[in-house]
Amino acid sequence: MTGFAFAVRDGHAQPINIDQAVSAQGELIWVHLPSADDEAADWLHDKGGLSYNIADMLTAAETRPRCDAAPGGGVFINMRGLTSDRMEPSDLLASIRIYAHEGAVFSVTRKQVNGVDAVRARIGEGKIRDPGDLIAAFAAAITEELDPVVADLGDSLDDAEERIDADRVFELRRRVNHVRVQAIGYRRFLNPQRGALEKLATLDVDWLRDDDRLHLSAAADRAARMAEELESIRERSALIHETLTDLRAEQLDQRSLLIAVVALVFLPLTFITGLLGMNVAGIPYAHQPWAFDGVVIVCAALALAISAYFIRRHWFRG
Incomplete structure (x- = not known):
């Protein structure tokens, strides 16, 4: 089975064999599977010890950002982040599905999510010690990477607005349409992602500490701000497109x-x-x-x- 696993013991993270992760000891065991096929579902149930329901949620084909409490103090959360893989214009963000409970976190991705490498680097530096730290690190990495992308969309729209001219109508219309499609694609997932992070920050689970909840709330606030900015970009794009059409x-x-x-x-x-x-x-x-x-x-x-x-x-x- 492809993937990787880490065990955190006394604040120090060590890579471990993925098939030995369930029996490993430590404050945090993180297992990441970079696929969501039947083999991954079978591993999660047979070797990971997860129920069929949780395994199905981690390997579902179509997912939107959500957060649900699971029996036994577990939590399932799905988030969306930037990816270097080719995506459809209507589905610009790749999903990462996470199931966490006391002492263990299982994550699954169908497409490469850029935030995974950032979190992997942080756990290797010893900055992640428990499941709450790991989920908060994922939320922070995803939103921090998206923030400049949203800002670039706004800057591109500002530049198009400044260059409005009758001789550049077709060029500017293509650019504005591209920005508008991207804004709609990102906003489609940022609004529910904000709700998922807010819900996770308020769940009554013992392994989420106060600082974890603060980090999750901060990530939710940033997602909300980006969603508002994307809505503004979408509305401005429509107005600029109308201006270009009139011109x-x-x-x-x-x-x-x-x-x-x-x-x-x-x-x-x-x-x-x-x-x-x-x-x-x-x-x-x-x-x-x-x-x-x-x-x-x-x-x-x-x-x-x-x-x-x-x-x-x-x-x-x-």
Whole structure:
């Protein structure tokens, strides 16, 4: 079975064989399985000693952030964090499912969650001593990594807003749409994640100390702030998109007006040249040497007169 395990004894963490984790002794035993297939579910039940219900929750295909108390003082919590794996636009965050009780924590991921490496480094440095510390470290690592990503979305939207111009409509619309899709994707999970962390911080379990609850509450507050920022980004994106759409419509109206004015200028000229170009007898001055020059002068005078009329009426300005 792939994965890793740590045992914390007297404040010091040591890597241990994953198949020996259940029988290991210490203040904290952490088992992480980087898969959620049938093999992982069987290991969790047969060797991990977890019930079928808990094993199914840890390996479920579709999960949203949640927190539930389990019998015997255990807690199940699912969180979402950034991943380097390829994700769908509607599902940008990978899930990590955690079951914890006194002295032990089991975590499972289907996709790589970046926060796992940060927590693994912290436990190797001896900064995690019990299950409460481990879950609080996960919550902090996930929210700390998401915070600058949300800030970058806001900065990208600010930059797009400053560069609004008729000649950049298509480029800016693509950027704004991209930011809006990302904001919706992140916000979809941050709101329930805030609720899950808040619920965990208030659960009546002995292995959660006061400082753990404070860290969980701080992570929940940060998730709430990010969710509010993402909602603001989503609303601003909609307004900027509407502004760009109006700007594009105004640009099209101006071009259509210019085409209409040009057509109106040439309409009487086309009538004159068409009338004089008929192959019938009796066309005035048809055999005079100055006839062509005369027609050109008349047409030019008409074009200038019509153009002057439109300029005085400010039609070229829309």
